[in-house]
Amino acid sequence: MNRFAQLFNALDATTKTGAKTEALAQYFRDAPKPDRVWTIALLSGRRPKRAANSTELRAWAAEAAGLPDWLVDESYPIVGDLAETIALILPPTQTRSNLSLTGWIDTLIALTGQSIEARRAGVLAAWNSLATEERFLFNKLITGGFRMGVSGGLMTRALAQATGVDQSQLAHRLMGNWDPATTDFDDLISDADQTTSTRPYPFALASGVEDVAELGPVTDWLAEWKWDGIRGQLINRPGAFALWSRGEELITDRFPEFDVLARALPQGCVLDGEVVVWGDSAPAPFALLQKRITRKTVPKKLLADAPARFLAYDLLELSGRDLREAPLATRRQALDTMIAALPAGLPIAASPVVVAPDWVGLAGLRASARDKMAEGLMLKRLSAPYHTGRKRGDWYKWKLDPYTVDAVMIYAQSGHGRRATLFTDFTFAVWDGPDLVPFTKAYSGLTDAEFRQITDWVKKNTIERFGPVRSVPAELVFEIAFEGIAQSPRHKSGIALRFPRMLRWRRDKPVAEIGTLDELRALL
Amino acid sequence: MAVKPVLSFTEKGIYCPAGDFYIDPWRPVPRALVTHGHLDHARPGHGAYLATHAALPVIRHRLGAITADGIGYAEPRQIGAAQVSFHPAGHVPGSAQIRVAVGGEVWVVSGDYKLATDGLSEPFESVKCHTFITECTFGLPVFHWPTQAQTAADMAAWWGRNAANGRVSVMGAYGLGKAQRIMAMLADHGLQGPIYTHGAVEPITQILRAQGYSLPPTTKVAGPVPTNALVIAPPSALGSAWAAKLGPHAEAFASGWMALRGVRRRRNLGTRFVISDHADWDGLNSAIRATGATRIFATHGYTTQFRRWLEAQGYDAGIVATEWQGEAAEGEPEANPE
Ligand SMILES: [Zn+2]
Numbered sequence: 059m060n061r062f063a064q065l066f067n068a069l070d071a072t073t074k075t076g077a078k079t080e081a082l083a084q085y086f087r088d089a090p091k092p093d094r095v096w097t098i099a100l101l102s103g104r105r106p107k108r109a110a111n112s113t114e115l116r117a118w119a120a121e122a123a124g125l126p127d128w129l130v131d132e133s134y135p136i137v138g139d140l141a142e143t144i145a146l147i148l149p150p151t152q153t154r155s156n157l158s159l160t161g162w163i164d165t166l167i168a169l170t171g172q173s174i175e176a177r178r179a180g181v182l183a184a185w186n187s188l189a190t191e192e193r194f195l196f197n198k199l200i201t202g203g204f205r206m207g208v209s210g211g212l213m214t215r216a217l218a219q220a221t222g223v224d225q226s227q228l229a230h231r232l233m234g235n236w237d238p239a240t241t242d243f244d245d246l247i248s249d250a251d252q253t254t255s256t257r258p259y260p261f262a263l264a265s266g267v268e269d270v271a272e273l274g275p276v277t278d279w280l281a282e283w284k285w286d287g288i289r290g291q292l293i294n295r296p297g298a299f300a301l302w303s304r305g306e307e308l309i310t311d312r313f314p315e316f317d318v319l320a321r322a323l324p325q326g327c328v329l330d331g332e333v334v335v336w337g338d339s340a341p342a343p344f345a346l347l348q349k350r351i352t353r354k355t356v357p358k359k360l361l362a363d364a365p366a367r368f369l370a371y372d373l374l375e376l377s378g379r380d381l382r383e384a385p386l387a388t389r390r391q392a393l394d395t396m397i398a399a400l401p402a403g404l405p406i407a408a409s410p411v412v413v414a415p416d417w418v419g420l421a422g423l424r425a426s427a428r429d430k431m432a433e434g435l436m437l438k439r440l441s442a443p444y445h446t447g448r449k450r451g452d453w454y455k456w457k458l459d460p461y462t463v464d465a466v467m468i469y470a471q472s473g474h475g476r477r478a479t480l481f482t483d484f485t486f487a488v489w490d491g492p493d494l495v496p497f498t499k500a501y502s503g504l505t506d507a508e509f510r511q512i513t514d515w516v517k518k519n520t521i522e523r524f525g526p527v528r529s530v531p532a533e534l535v536f537e538i539a540f541e542g543i544a545q546s547p548r549h550k551s552g553i554a555l556r557f558p559r560m561l562r563w564r565r566d567k568p569v570a571e572i573g574t575l576d577e578l579r580a581l582l
Numbered sequence: 583m584a585v586k587p588v589l590s591f592t593e594k595g596i597y598c599p600a601g602d603f604y605i606d607p608w609r610p611v612p613r614a615l616v617t618h619g620h621l622d623h624a625r626p627g628h629g630a631y632l633a634t635h636a637a638l639p640v641i642r643h644r645l646g647a648i649t650a651d652g653i654g655y656a657e658p659r660q661i662g663a664a665q666v667s668f669h670p671a672g673h674v675p676g677s678a679q680i681r682v683a684v685g686g687e688v689w690v691v692s693g694d695y696k697l698a699t700d701g702l703s704e705p706f707e708s709v710k711c712h713t714f715i716t717e718c719t720f721g722l723p724v725f726h727w728p729t730q731a732q733t734a735a736d737m738a739a740w741w742g743r744n745a746a747n748g749r750v751s752v753m754g755a756y757g758l759g760k761a762q763r764i765m766a767m768l769a770d771h772g773l774q775g776p777i778y779t780h781g782a783v784e785p786i787t788q789i790l791r792a793q794g795y796s797l798p799p800t801t802k803v804a805g806p807v808p809t810n811a812l813v814i815a816p817p818s819a820l821g822s823a824w825a826a827k828l829g830p831h832a833e834a835f836a837s838g839w840m841a842l843r844g845v846r847r848r849r850n851l852g853t854r855f856v857i858s859d860h861a862d863w864d865g866l867n868s869a870i871r872a873t874g875a876t877r878i879f880a881t882h883g884y885t886t887q888f889r890r891w892l893e894a895q896g897y898d899a900g901i902v903a904t905e906w907q908g909e910a911a912e913g914e915p916e917a918n919p920e
């Protein structure tokens with residue numbers, strides 16, 4: 059754990075990207091290989107199975123420190139992190155363990171599923187043999203949320219520096235379902251049977267556009283509707299058919315109507331697109347799609363009432379060949395040709411291109427986005443490759459008002475009157491560097507059914523109660539819409555929103571990808 | 583008839599009716615007994631001050647022309663019907679706890695204190711009393727200080743690394759107490775180069791040196807400094823235009839609050855050293871036990887939580903509100919009391 063603690067301290071001590079990259083690259087050169095694999099996994103949001111829940115951890119720590127539970131509870135909001143609180147209250151240790159990061163993770167994995175006594179004994183023994191800082195990291199392995207201020211891009215850059223493998227190839231290899239417990243470092247970074255696997259490509263992401271007039275001639279751009287669905291990647295390789303969400307979740311089984319595409323689509327192709335529920339001529343409201351993604355298995359009736367369709371934006375692989383370096387114009391043409399050759403009646407279409415002679419004309423069409431059940435327009439440079447992640451300059455989202463931001467719920471409070479039994483008033487946070495900072499409250503915009511579901515979740519996941527308010531793990535992501543934004547020195551975030559409300563529950567969006575305070579400040 | 587308490591808590595501060603004086607008052611009063619020179623304890627505008635001989639030079643420096651009287655440690659003084667004496671608090675050079683006895687009833691006001699000896703301040707002495715008014719700036723069980731020897735070694739290593747990389751080391755530390763403690767402990771551990779000071783640190787350093795406290799030589803920054811220098815400056819100078827003029831440098835911040843990762847990251851201050859002139863959790867608890875007091879009042883810090891803890895330990899516990907708590911949200915580490 060010592061080498062990992064060193065890395066953590068190095069990352070924690072600086073906000074400079076260069077220094078973080080250097081520290082991480084050094085670690086990827088000299089740390090034990092299994093530790094490197096686990097570190098990649100932890101930094102990309104994976105973690106070993108939980109050996110204990112936070113209630114158990116708190117109780118065991120209070121007992122070990124000889125403190126009443128309430129005092130641990132009172133300390134937690136001041137420290138701001140449960141793993142750290144526990145590390146700090148425990149009495150100092152005499153013995154020191156030399157176990158590696160992987161050794162500790164194996165210990166944790168061995169504890170999962172055991173009796174509470176066995177797990178308690180295992181965790182106490184670990185606390186007893188670790189220094190305060192290592193204890194904190196050990197606790198983080200259990201509670202999760204290892205961000206260390208390292209973005210996916212920074213991690214792959216460091217890994218590229220350390221291994222000499224191209225960064226975007228690495229980003230691709232780290233996608234999808236790999237188990238850090240059984241994956242070898244060299245296999246992970248080398249190109250093992252990529253084309254036959256279901257491994258997705260990293261999604262290209264768009265940034266918000268301020269002034270389209272600055273984008274140059276409209277003819278340089280491809281405009282398409284920005285659908286309000288689930289961004290997905292459809293993979294049809296020999297023996298492997300898969301649908302991935304942008305959150306790197308495999309959702310193939312949730313959309314059985316796409317199974318016919320495995321035979322219909324040519325072998326060795328990968329499509330980027332949007333999964334929507336299809337009405338007569340336009341996508342149905344997002345709420346219907348919502349029903350689909352919450353079900354792991356889909357009842358026949360729902361399948362008939364809310365049929366899904368894949369609206370393809372882009373072709374990333376054809377005949378097993380990676381097309382991402384080709385310009386969008388070429389890829390789009392290949393996509394159209396491929397879709398046109400398909401038999402009729404399949405649940406797939408190329409997402410229509412929106413054409414206007416100039417930006418004013420395009421702005422006019424954008425204004426009609428709501429009628430099309432779209433959120434606005436996407437603008438993609440016709441000469442651009444398919445980038446890994448967000449690269450400013452080639453992909454823009456040109457959304458309709460209102461402003462929106464994806465945020466994570468951190469506090470929940472029960473409502474009033476009719477909704478007194480439900481948790482309906484939420485406090486939301488966005489990233490501020492490596493921290494989550496609360497920035498707004500919202501209490502409307504969801505259906506009663508959704509509020510009921512969230513209420514159940516809040517009850518099961520309460521970390522702490524402050525009177526009527528409960529703190530919850532930062533896990534549920536919502537899209538928050540608002541009409542305006544102003545500076546507010548009274549608020550910790552420094553900003554205040556006008557008319558914030560929940561637009562929808564983003565079950566497809568990982569917490570790592572919610573908005574940032576800088577993004578919001580840029581709107582001021 | 584109920585006996586009047588030795589000390590009462592008023593909106594001007596802690597008041598002794600038997601001696602008609604206040605202790606560390608925050609509003610102007612005719613007569614103030616002051617535990618030490620930090621500005622949340624020694625405020626301007628009082629009619630007359632009483633403080634230890636060791637604390638007075640800095641207090642005079644900070645407050646200008648004041649009417650003040652000095653007193654030795656453990657020297658008894660009768661003020662009205664109250665017998666008063668000052669006892670080392672170990673917080674900063676010259677700092678004291680104030681003992682007030684009225685008709686056999688003894689109260690002690692701790693001021694700020696720490697139990698560990700820092701090699702500079704007069705070491706803390708436990709004073710038996712019936713009622714103990716204790717600070718609890720770090721009154722939560724998450725605060726456990728490393729030893730000074732450990733911190734000195736870490737600081738020296740950081741300084742040496744910076745010097746080797748051609749970077750000046752800039753240490754943010756409070757001007758009275760922490761700054762001098764750091765120079766003294768580094769001198770004791772082994773200096774890596776010359777020590778320079780910010781204009782807010784140098785005068786106090788000179789005053790304390792003139793009083794006889796053993797401090798290494800320092801030079802006030804007045805232009806370029808050698809790259810192997812350690813510059814000690816108030817925390818507000820970190821990241822400032824003043825610091826930028828020092829050229830390539832590394833910054834660090836020395837404070838008990840640096841024990842919390844969240845505070846560290848909110849303040850975004852380079853390297854951090856956990857070092858405090860206040861008692862940590864174990865320090866507070868053992869100091870309280872040692873007084874033999876059955877009644878404890880908590881002030882300065884996490885008073886609500888600390889009082890509840892004391893009650894659970896069987897003490898008759900209360901809270902003394904301070905003006906500082908009224909201004910800043912309670913338990914807000916950013917307020918950083920000295
Ligand atoms: Zn103070």
Ligand SMILES: [Zn+2]
Pocket residue numbers: 618620623673694920
């Ligand atoms: Zn003080």
